[in-house]
Amino acid sequence: MTIRTRCGAWLATLLLLASSASLQANTPDDQLIVGMNMNNLLTLDPAAMTGNEVVGMVVNLYDGLVELDPQQLTHVRPALAESWDISPDNSTLTFRLRDGVRFHSGNALTSADALWSMRRVLHLNLAQASVWKSYGFSKANVDQAIVAPDARTLVIRLPKPNDPHLVLYSLAALGSMVVLDSKTVQAHAVNNDWGNRWLTTHAAGSGPFRLDGWQAKDVLTMSRAPDYWRGAAKMQRVVFRHLQESQTLRLMMEKGDLDIASNMAIPDVRALRDDPDLSIDSVQRGTIYYLAMSMKDAHFANPKVREALRYLVDYQGINKTLMAGYGVLHQRPIQSGMPATLPDPGYRLDIARARALLAEAGYPDGFDTTLRVLADQPFLNVAIAIQSTLMQAGIRARIITGTGNQIYGAMRDRQFGLLVGRGGSGVEPHPHSSLRSLVYNPDNADSARLTNFQGWRTSFYDAQLNRMIDQALTERDAAKQQQAYFAIQQRYDQLIPALMPISQMVDSVVVNNRVQAYQPHPSATTFLRDVWKTPESLAGGTP
Structure with a gap:
């Protein structure tokens, strides 16, 4: 046909x-x-x-090499890869692909297709390259780091120390490294675009x-x-x-x-x-609703001002009245439900304490700023609630609404004051998934353009915290790794970050x-x- x-x-x-x-x-x-x-x-x-x-x-x-069990997220299930091995030094993952798989085109699926698909992500350097770049992969090294010694074997050599289980989770959960029919996609490539224009509205999977x-x-x-x-x-x-x-x-x-x-x-x-x-299926995701502030703004560069804002959010009231069905109270950067997640610190609305902190910061009468937010719920109602409590301490926040590109675009350009948003990945069942998105910022320069990292977007940077995150990721003793993640959350809290978690996302789906x-x-x-x-x-x- x-x-x-x-x-x-x-x-x-x-x-x-x-x-x-x-x-x-x-x-x-x-x-x-x-x-x-x-x-x-x-x-x-x-x-x-x-x-x-x-x-x-x-x-x-499409199919990926592996997938996550929806009822037990840390259980990695075989998909195109029927088995895999991790080297004793945690530096190499070797996948054995199943035989006899064909793409929708009829072409046989081999390790060469998996190899080409993974290299494509880094060579294109589009949205889905960010996570893999954080693992040390790049356009310059990916052709040497990922190889296919035969038609059924794929070898991934990690360019820098990492937790190979996190890499497995990313392969399973992100969808970016699914295997493409390389012959079909290359037949539709234009001007060396790796088939990007064609794949915008087409598919070439198995x-x-x-x-x-x-x-x-x-x-x-x-x-x-x-x-x-x-x-x-x-x-x-x-x-x-x-x-x-x-x-x-x-x-x-x-x-x-x-x-x-x-x-x-x-x-x-x-x-x-x-x-x-009808039935309602609710699933808790690792994504976090937050209040973010830009430390490129002189007001929020002051830690006393950031601390004041910590006490100008009615976390309990917002979650009780505005977030029911959207999210649940959560005040840590690592998603709840993990052994490495500390209990919430218990921050509450405290106008008097916030006023005192603003006075110490040199703003006894408050100041003017802007508060950006999507023109959707629950974001807008949360922003209105925060605007109200900020006003009680003298901070006059003008709400600016818009589409995702308008609101998050300003954040990616580091041109904003305050922002109510949602992010944090949390897709992989590993503490690093949340920290990578919300906290980690290996290069705070404007030219770095680490736009998928909320830490970079808010200009929040701490070299010691970055080192702690890197070290925790490669710690091979499970008990020591858990303690390392406890220490990271404690330091993050002490630094009074530019991003304050408010609620963890709940997604509700109605099903016949x-x-x-x-x-x-x-x-x-x-x-x-x-x-x-x-x-x-x-x-x-x-x-």
């Missing part, structure tokens, strides 16, 4: 689906219909993608589903890939529909026009809790009870290959 014919069939199916849904108010038994806000879906290229939404699509179009088509801010469909090496996916087709308004998602879930809805406003999620046909075996993944790598639906004509049916 030609691409044009496939697209025509795809559009015809969508029209049929839309018309049947309006009459029957239920989705087809063999199709999974997902509603979500896809405003942040800008590319399907695994090397360039940003945001959790696209990760959930990429991992169903996953359980193949891409049918994507219309930006409209719809993306994928269909069951024939001869998938794990066995055929249960669903014939998965359709992702762009629905920006939460109330629209709610109405369509109530009518049975959607099987799954994500990105819903919490009031709409709550309104569906008593619907007997016909949907079976759907398991939201804490790292956003939600696998759909085993999902099936109870037939509409049966009660408690089987696939």
Whole structure:
């Protein structure tokens, strides 16, 4: 079937689906219909993608070497790699790839494809290169660091000391190092772009589903890939529909026009809790909601001012009244639930103490500043609450709202005062995942452009803290490593950082009870290959 014919069939199916849904108010038994806000879906290229939404699509179009068990995140499961070894000195990972896997094109998948895919991430040096650069990989060394001695063997030599388990977690959780069909992608390369332009709207994987088509801010469909090496996916087709308004998602879930809805406003999620046909799946992610300040601003370069702000946030009130369903109280840079995470320090709103600290800093009457925030919930309500308590100490913060590019763009350019945001990776089940994103800043120069590091964005820099993070990562004694992470959190707290954690993210997904075996993944790598639906004509049916 030609691409044009496939697209025509795809559009015809969508029209049929839309018309049947309006009459029957239920989705087809063999199709999974997902509603979500896809405003942040800008590319399907695994090397360039940003945001959790696209990760959930990429991992169903492609396969990685390994994957994380959604119910036990520290359990690394085989995928394309049927086995792997870590060298005694922790410097080398060797993967043995399974035989007989083919891409959707029909091309055989070999270690040469895995090698090319990994090198591609560093050579392109787009969004997904940041984590791997923090591990010491670069465009200059990646061709020597990653090699394929034969068709089924891939060897990764770490350019600098690291914890190989963290590298395994990154391979499993980030989606950036999935294996691409190198022959197909190279056939579509233009001006040595490694196929980046083509992969923006196309896919070349070996996953359980193949891409049918994507219309930006409209719809993306994928269909069951024939001869998938794990066995055929249960669903014939998965359709992702762009629905920006939460109330629209709610109405369509109530009518049975959607099987799954994500990105819903919490009031709409709550309104569906008593619907007997629906369930709410909540999963806690490692991402942190925070108040950030720029130390390039003279006010916030003063540690007394930063300490004053520590007592000008009503953490308990915000989490109780504004964050229910969005997040849970958390005041540490390392995500909760890990043995290495210290208990919260227990900071609370204390206006009198904050006023005294501002007076000591030379601002007895406060000062004027700006507070940037996304024009979405819960961000905006959190910013309004913080604006109110800042005002009680004399800090007059003018709220500036905007899109992600406008708000976080100013942060990446280090041109902001205060900012309410969300970040911190926390994707990998390892303390370094959070510290790398929120704290670590190996080079504070403007020219370094370490834009994926929140520490660099806020100009927060401490050489000793960086060394402690580096040393903890390579500590091979588990008990000593845990103590090292305790010490890092204590020093970070003592330094009065430019980023104050407020809450840890909770993601709520509404699911029709016909949907079976759907398991939201804490790292956003939600696998759909085993999902099936109870037939509409049966009660408690089987696939």
